[in-house]
Amino acid sequence: MSDSQEDTSKTHYICQTYVEKKGTRGAQAGLKIDKQFQYSTEAQAQERAERESQLEGCVGADAYMVVEDPSSGEVSSPTFIVRLGNVPEFDDF
Secondary structure, eight states: OOSOOOOOOEEEEEEEEEEEEOOOTTOOOEEEEEEEEEESSHHHHHHHHHHHTTSTTOOEEEEEEEEEETTTTEEOOOEEEEEEESOOOGGGO
């Protein structure tokens, strides 16, 4: 048995799309998450974001990666691969 620990972190590549949210009862209009897709590679997530951003009703799409530490459950801040169209500010993410 070895004393060294394996790197158990897991990288998730995600495509996330946005649609416009209409303001109701005086609330401000904005964006809301529409769809999320998870992929095995950065290229797959980017390609899906590019395709989704061209669809009717989609106002924007992000492809990003996060790193998860399964032992603690912690997830890193997103690292964006591509941001297309109307997407929320990073602080809103």
